Amino acid sequence: MSRADRDQRAYWDGLSQIDPDAAIIDPNDRRGLKNRYLAGMRDEAFRSSLCRHGLDDCVLLDLGCGTGSSTQPLLKAGYSVLGIDISLGLLRHAKVRCGDKHCLFIATDGSQLPIADATVDAAVVYVVLSYLVDDDRARALLESVRRSLKPNAPLIMIEQARTQRRTTEAGLKVQRSRPEWLALLSSAGFKVDSSHILRHGRFPTTPLIRAGWLPPRLWPHISRLEARIAAHTGVLPWDYAEILFEARA
Ligand SMILES: C[S@@+](CC[C@H](N)C(=O)[O-])C[C@H]1O[C@@H](n2cnc3c(N)ncnc32)[C@H](O)[C@@H]1O
Numbered sequence: 001m002s003r004a005d006r007d008q009r010a011y012w013d014g015l016s017q018i019d020p021d022a023a024i025i026d027p028n029d030r031r032g033l034k035n036r037y038l039a040g041m042r043d044e045a046f047r048s049s050l051c052r053h054g055l056d057d058c059v060l061l062d063l064g065c066g067t068g069s070s071t072q073p074l075l076k077a078g079y080s081v082l083g084i085d086i087s088l089g090l091l092r093h094a095k096v097r098c099g100d101k102h103c104l105f106i107a108t109d110g111s112q113l114p115i116a117d118a119t120v121d122a123a124v125v126y127v128v129l130s131y132l133v134d135d136d137r138a139r140a141l142l143e144s145v146r147r148s149l150k151p152n153a154p155l156i157m158i159e160q161a162r163t164q165r166r167t168t169e170a171g172l173k174v175q176r177s178r179p180e181w182l183a184l185l186s187s188a189g190f191k192v193d194s195s196h197i198l199r200h201g202r203f204p205t206t207p208l209i210r211a212g213w214l215p216p217r218l219w220p221h222i223s224r225l226e227a228r229i230a231a232h233t234g235v236l237p238w239d240y241a242e243i244l245f246e247a248r249a
Helices: 003-015 020-024 033-052 071-076 088-098 135-148 178-187 205-210 216-233
Strands: 059-063 080-085 103-107 122-126 154-161 166-168 173-175 191-200 241-248
Touching: 003 020, 003 088, 020 033, 020 088, 033 071, 033 122, 033 154, 033 191, 033 205, 033 216, 033 241, 059 071, 059 135, 071 080, 071 088, 080 088, 088 103, 122 135, 135 154, 135 178, 154 178, 178 191, 178 241, 191 216, 205 216
Parallel strands: 059 080, 059 122, 080 103, 122 154
Antiparallel strands: 154 241, 166 173, 191 241
């Protein structure tokens, strides 16, 4: 395992000591409202993309599944899920959260995915490749995801982007530009069908949700509003954006 992977594993194993929902999105969100909102947006994006592809009751790869927060709703929707993550600490939470029916969790740095070629119906990814700062490593991981997918099977990936590439979190994370993400996917052999912004990192309603000023019944309307505004503005020069990439193996 490389030094970068060891640092990455230590970082996530450290976070696994805190609340499993806080660990994977925003560790400082003490009330957990912002994390619930973002997880809901992620889950809805995965659900509607899988529906658009006509996929139900099939085998999914949840790459970088962490504490199983994204895996659990997929299991409830009837999918079988293979969850892969670099952190054993986070995967322990995933096992407790999801049990062992229709799911399997494997700890790996992702360089060699323990999956036979052309066996998976779709892969979902939420902010994982942003933690592979080195483009060659990110490409190698995407290539092994592509090999595990059946021909033409979808990759549904949400990652963070900026107008200019920026490394954050003491060098552990990179926010690539949208063209860089698209080039990375193409160079790993994916055919990209679409990319659209789901939300901006500093959208004004997010701190209000976090403070409890906007009740959960309004959240679906707010997330639709975020996506609609983002479709017009594109990635803003002062903020990062979460982009949904849909590609095929
Ligand atoms: C922001 S968290 C997202 C977790 C999960 N996708 C979710 O939505 O709840 C990023 C995840 O990527 C995992 N990760 C980072 N580098 C990885 C690698 N090389 N291989 C597999 N997982 C990795 C981390 O351990 C962490 O669980």
